[in-house]
Amino acid sequence: MSSMGEDEEVSSFFESSPPLKKMEDILQKLNGFIEHNSSGGGRRIVCVTSGGTTVPLEQRCVRYIDNFSSGNRGAASTENFVKAGYAVVFLYRSGTCQPYCRSLPDDPFLDCFQFLDNTNIQVHSSHVEAVKMAVMDQQAAVAEARLLKLPFTTIYEYLQMLRLIATALKDVGPCSMFYLAAAVSDFYVPWNSMTEHKIESGSGPLDIRLAQVPKMLSILRTTWAPKAFCISFKLETDAKILIDKATKALGKYKVHAVVANELSTRKEEVVVVSSSGNVVVRRDSDKPESIVEDNLIRLIVDRHSTYIKESHS
Amino acid sequence: MSSMGEDEEVSSFFESSPPLKKMEDILQKLNGFIEHNSSGGGRRIVCVTSGGTTVPLEQRCVRYIDNFSSGNRGAASTENFVKAGYAVVFLYRSGTCQPYCRSLPDDPFLDCFQFLDNTNIQVHSSHVEAVKMAVMDQQAAVAEARLLKLPFTTIYEYLQMLRLIATALKDVGPCSMFYLAAAVSDFYVPWNSMTEHKIESGSGPLDIRLAQVPKMLSILRTTWAPKAFCISFKLETDAKILIDKATKALGKYKVHAVVANELSTRKEEVVVVSSSGNVVVRRDSDKPESIVEDNLIRLIVDRHSTYIKESHS
Missing domain, CATH: 3.30.505 (SHC Adaptor Protein)
Incomplete structure (x- = not known):
């Protein structure tokens, strides 16, 4: 790898990545969202990335390396960007903290609700404000097309989706922003050199060699969306x-x-x-x-x- | 490690583990639950383990290795054990699938509800049955002390909690069961040999050596709870x-x-x-x-x- 240039490393990463599922669907949502917000109102658009990426250790993935990240920073920042008038593309790790849901208890279905009859749920008084905010503010932001939520899990999905979003935002120019709060893995196992089946246990210690993930930030700045305002973490x-x-x-x-x-x-x-x-x-x-x-x-x-x-x- | 006996490996694992937080609290809940169900009604008690364990790669943990497991098997099995009259200690990975919640959408607060007024939420008709089941059945099982939910994240927490539960269930004898559906890591980095700070990136590939997690199943069978009925996966x-x-x-x-x-x-x-x-x-x-x-x-x-x-x- 050391003899490769940066661009080559990036191309090689994408070429060897398993292709993104539902790409057409994501692109359609994304383009509609950008069209609605930029052409119509000239609204600023920020892509907030949030949560950690996983790095599979096996192609039929049982084990993976993960980066700790609750997604709290990304979720809280998204709420503030919406409040400040931005449209937000929230690119988040599945299962991490969602905008407007930060103050809900861990187990909301057990702790927030009680039943009145077959269709009406009474919210316990201690959680009324938190639940109200979770349901109303989130639904309002989505209904007004101010918030587009796109989930990822693996490093492969994350980087492919970031490239899609950056490319789609290119024409928005300086009114677009990248706010890269996600905890992206620095290391990965290249898909082609990965074992297909579950790694066998039972015979002593396991040695794993991880390659460096090529740094995409330079490419984002120079090629994908050079005019966007860009904040990294x-x-x-x-x-x-x-x-x-x-x-x-x-x-x-x-x-x-x-x-x-x-x-x-x-x-x-x-x-x-x-x-x-x-x-x-x-x-x-x-x-x-x-x-x-x-x-x-x-x-x-x-x-x-x-x-x-x-x-x- | 190869010269150590099995018992020694287990002791060494527990001695080097970071101590369990809130152990007194867990023990009190657990003993109350077992007392209520075994002494009172002579009810059978099953410990269902569910979800994957994490293996930290750094003491101040940013990166970790994880095992894929949605927790669906453990959650569905728990519902069925409750239905069959068992009391269930549900030892589950934080954030994985919960009993009675399997048919909720991924983002229940966005997809299930709409607001009527400040305290009443209307459930969309398409999700009425799923939400009703999630709230009512779960609350009923907890209220009747038929379901005790105990969360874990790391392999250290999981194995220490399993030992606590097994030891507490010892006197229940043949009426107790272990149903070990959790995806437990086979490999780990011993706490004492772990780097304190985040592993630095930037200089080529990363090599990681993982030790084998000592097999606790033998100890569970021979020492912790030898009379319990035991199912592994x-x-x-x-x-x-x-x-x-x-x-x-x-x-x-x-x-x-x-x-x-x-x-x-x-x-x-x-x-x-x-x-x-x-x-x-x-x-x-x-x-x-x-x-x-x-x-x-x-x-x-x-x-x-x-x-x-x-x-x-």
Whole structure:
């Protein structure tokens, strides 16, 4: 692999990927959504990616490597983008946190409801507000074509769908944004070198060799959607190396900002690293319901406004 | 590791595991549940395990290896055991399929409900039966103390909780059952040899060495709960080796039956492998709502009845 150029690595990744299911269906939904929002109202469109990707270890997949991500950041950011007037393509890992559902209990069908009669469910008073928000706000956003939800599971699905979305958003130009909060695997087992059947256990330790996933961010910036405003994320568990890594990513991928998170404090504060300096964004600790995404999206939307103005001048 | 005995490997696994959180709380619930069902009514108690286990690759876990399992088998079996009069300890992977919720859509809050006013939700007519079943049957089973749900995520949590449950059920003797449908990882990274921080990417391929998880099934049978009726599962993607592997597991772990599944046909049929021969169990293909678990649990319950009779004679 080391002798291949970056473009070649990317082509080779896509060529060896199992093809996306229901691609026609996804494209149709996507194009309708973009058409409705950009041509009609000239609305800004953001693609929010959310949750972790899986890396299958077997073609008939029983085992896989996964990246931890609840999807809370992506879901909360999506709500804030909708509130700020954006249309959101929410590209999310199946089963992760959904917009407007963050404050529901883990087991909502057991904990939220009681039955009155055959068709009417009474919501327990302690959960009325959370359930109301989950059902009403989400349905409203989808009904107004302000929210398009597209699920993925594997790294293969994620990257193919990201390419589809980026290509479809190309003509929206500076009014489009990529907000790449998903935790994308850095390593994978190339499909062609993967074992077909379940790996056998029973004879000592197992050695796995994982190849690096080619970095798609450069291609997104240079080829797929070069005029889109682009925000990437960097998560580390070691605070000492976080800002340095985020700064390197900013230079390498030429994104407009990198949101730096440390695993243990990520719900309290993040650092927005950009060419105009580093800004610490905190949640309003005097308001219990405040989340860091309220202030983060405000800052990102301001930056996007400036970017759009500068692009048109 | 190869010079260690089986018991030593098991002790070493538990000693190096991160301790279970809320253990006191789990034990209290568990003992109350067992007391209520065994002493009071002399009810049979089954521990159904369900879903896959994760294997962290880092102590401050960002990446992990996971086993595919929707939890559908465990959830459907739990419903059938409750129907057959059993009390069920449902030891399930967080986020997997729940009993009575199998026929809900993926995104129930978006697809099932519409609002009438601030507290009343109208269920769309297409989902009335599914939602009614999800809410009513589940709440009834929990309210009657017939269903105790205990979630896990990692292999460390799963095995520690299984040990707790088995030890707590020891006195229930032949009236207790283990129905081990969870997809437990065969390999893991020992906690002590694990990197603390996120594995760095950026410099070529990644090599991972995984150790074998010690087989707990023998210890469950010989030490934790030797009188319990015990059913284990074997999943393969290659039909050619499935029955052979299931037969070997039957002999090695001295369980009362092994349910053999092939990944692609597991919703249509399974083979129950036991010392009295192999029985193919199919769903009733002339009834669209029939599932293989309806017939499987009927067979298992019959076998358990015979086992209890023989134990008392």
